[in-house]
Amino acid sequence: MKMDLNEAEKKSGNLNDKSKYVLYGVEDTPSLPMCFLFGLQQAIMCIGGTLSIPFILSGLLCASSGDVTSTLLSITMFMCGIATILQCLFGIRLGIVQGGSHTFIAPIVAMMALDKWRCPESDSEQRPLNDTSGVQDGDEIWQSRMREIQGNLIVASITQLVLGCTGMLGIIIQFIGPLTIAPTISLIGLSLTGVAIQFNKYQWGIAFLSLSLTLVFSLYLREIKIPLPAYNRKRGCRLVRYPLFQLFPVILSICISWLFCHILTITDVFPNNSTIPSYMARTDSRLEILERAPWFYWPYPFQFGIPTVSAAGYVAFLAATISSIIESVGDYYAAARISGAPPPPAHALNRGIAMEGLSSIVSGMVGSGHGTTSYSQNVGAIGITKVASRAVFLTAGLILVFCGVVGKFGAALTLIPDPVIGGTLTVLFGIVSAVGLSTLKFIDMDSTRNLTILGTALILGLMIPQYISNPENAALIDTGNSELDQVIKVLLGTAMFVGGVVGFILDNTVPGTDEERGIIAWRKSLSSSHDTETADSTALQMYEYPYVTKYLRKINCCTYIPVSPVFNKNIEFNCSCCHRNKKQENITEVGYDNKAAFDEDSTAENSSRL
Numbered sequence: 001m002k003m004d005l006n007e008a009e010k011k012s013g014n015l016n017d018k019s020k021y022v023l024y025g026v027e028d029t030p031s032l033p034m035c036f037l038f039g040l041q042q043a044i045m046c047i048g049g050t051l052s053i054p055f056i057l058s059g060l061l062c063a064s065s066g067d068v069t070s071t072l073l074s075i076t077m078f079m080c081g082i083a084t085i086l087q088c089l090f091g092i093r094l095g096i097v098q099g100g101s102h103t104f105i106a107p108i109v110a111m112m113a114l115d116k117w118r119c120p121e122s123d124s125e126q127r128p129l130n131d132t133s134g135v136q137d138g139d140e141i142w143q144s145r146m147r148e149i150q151g152n153l154i155v156a157s158i159t160q161l162v163l164g165c166t167g168m169l170g171i172i173i174q175f176i177g178p179l180t181i182a183p184t185i186s187l188i189g190l191s192l193t194g195v196a197i198q199f200n201k202y203q204w205g206i207a208f209l210s211l212s213l214t215l216v217f218s219l220y221l222r223e224i225k226i227p228l229p230a231y232n233r234k235r236g237c238r239l240v241r242y243p244l245f246q247l248f249p250v251i252l253s254i255c256i257s258w259l260f261c262h263i264l265t266i267t268d269v270f271p272n273n274s275t276i277p278s279y280m281a282r283t284d285s286r287l288e289i290l291e292r293a294p295w296f297y298w299p300y301p302f303q304f305g306i307p308t309v310s311a312a313g314y315v316a317f318l319a320a321t322i323s324s325i326i327e328s329v330g331d332y333y334a335a336a337r338i339s340g341a342p343p344p345p346a347h348a349l350n351r352g353i354a355m356e357g358l359s360s361i362v363s364g365m366v367g368s369g370h371g372t373t374s375y376s377q378n379v380g381a382i383g384i385t386k387v388a389s390r391a392v393f394l395t396a397g398l399i400l401v402f403c404g405v406v407g408k409f410g411a412a413l414t415l416i417p418d419p420v421i422g423g424t425l426t427v428l429f430g431i432v433s434a435v436g437l438s439t440l441k442f443i444d445m446d447s448t449r450n451l452t453i454l455g456t457a458l459i460l461g462l463m464i465p466q467y468i469s470n471p472e473n474a475a476l477i478d479t480g481n482s483e484l485d486q487v488i489k490v491l492l493g494t495a496m497f498v499g500g501v502v503g504f505i506l507d508n509t510v511p512g513t514d515e516e517r518g519i520i521a522w523r524k525s526l527s528s529s530h531d532t533e534t535a536d537s538t539a540l541q542m543y544e545y546p547y548v549t550k551y552l553r554k555i556n557c558c559t560y561i562p563v564s565p566v567f568n569k570n571i572e573f574n575c576s577c578c579h580r581n582k583k584q585e586n587i588t589e590v591g592y593d594n595k596a597a598f599d600e601d602s603t604a605e606n607s608s609r610l
Helices: 005-011 032-050 052-060 067-090 102-112 135-166 169-173 178-190 193-200 204-220 249-266 277-281 287-292 311-338 346-366 376-385 390-405 407-413 418-442 448-469 482-492 495-509 519-527 537-543 556-560 579-590 595-609
Strands: 098-100 226-232 236-242 372-374
Touching: 032 067, 032 098, 032 390, 052 067, 052 102, 052 193, 052 418, 067 098, 067 287, 067 346, 067 372, 067 390, 067 407, 102 135, 102 178, 102 193, 102 311, 102 418, 102 482, 102 495, 135 169, 135 311, 135 346, 169 311, 169 346, 178 311, 178 418, 178 448, 178 495, 193 204, 193 418, 204 249, 204 418, 249 418, 277 418, 287 407, 311 346, 311 372, 311 376, 311 482, 311 495, 346 372, 390 407, 418 519, 448 482, 448 495, 482 495
Parallel strands: none
Antiparallel strands: 098 372, 226 236
């Protein structure tokens, strides 16, 4: 399905030590058929990670019809495609797929736990799914909640856009270490166990089947390669071995479980009575949604009404946004390293974060209900497929846009039974928690200081939100200002926020060396062993805009703009009183032996730029 390594090396004789094992580099373009196949593969992986979000949101929004899930699925895939295209063309300009972020689910859960957003008692669960009575009232129930999510997402994403455009990201990251990241990200998955239970409870057997298949494919069969037919001009038709189970464990488990549910449906093993919980395991429980769905659906801004904003929602979404930013920065460096590209310079990082903020703003406007972020699984797939071509990821974005516009496609996905989704969600939430805990490898785990901070952050992040969300404690917080009460309730009800703040405060106030805290090792893992300022200027051109950068170099003020391709991050320190400290910090980070060597290299670099 792809050319051999020796053929790729002959084709590209200028491959360096980092990229010689990449069949297609970032700026290489495969043939049109291969570009489509590689793009389809990345799109399928993105759909597998994004599929669960609309199902979760429709339940949190108290949606009275499965049509809502179909609509949200179309909007989500459409926005994933748009965000991917923007990121590859104008953002970080690496092979990055943008997908729906599960980080925003946690604050939404906390928001919907407020008294004014609780689902009404006369919910549609007591009404057959094909009953269309009271549709208008049902639409207003979920649309009012969606408008609240939209408004807060837009405002929080504007903050992300400002952070990227002003270059303030570097200042914020200086105070964030593994002991802040670990509880923040891990509590996202741990706090959503209740959401997984809501899906699994309809048929625990099917949920366990889906969960087991996901584990078997991703863990036990990941090294097995399936022989598949392929075609090559030189070698003609042949069989190649493809790591199918390693690349598509979620998609395969969903398809097999879905098929098994269909067999049990046509044999009437599952009940026909919609009031019985296991009815939702039938594959025809939402069949009327597919029949009513339009063939084409085009998301447009404010289709659910004018968004509303609240202080509580904004602060909660801002916490999720900061967490998403930190995760994306790591993905940028990982994508560059695995693609054989030089580490992204400051202007590329700023543009990447700014473009994610812009995409999340558009996502909030069209009503997806979540922001967009970089998908780590798609970055990891580069190491397996050896394809890092920007053209491939642009193709994946176009495929996702097409899937979102075709309304029948989103409606067909709603036929997946809830327990099937619940099984994959269980594994997914566990992986999210594990990813957060994986950052602990940088810290000294034998340190009592670190263990105490981590344990305190985790236990308070789980305990306080459970206590706050208990209806018996609804009147516990009463400051006399209803708006302030909502802010406090949402923040204290978000496990990610509580654990992250506790870890941040303790890590930055309790005495400890940077080595003990893991700061040094963590930053080295992000920035690689070579600083971007010493990288080959020719290699760094991949992060610049073609045909435009040469004109920007003639405009002096562009060197001060953080998102400009000619931005010089060292200029901002030239007139600062802390110039000496910053210069010494650069000496240490880059790895120069002494100040003279750093000054000599800096002088030569500045001369070459002039």
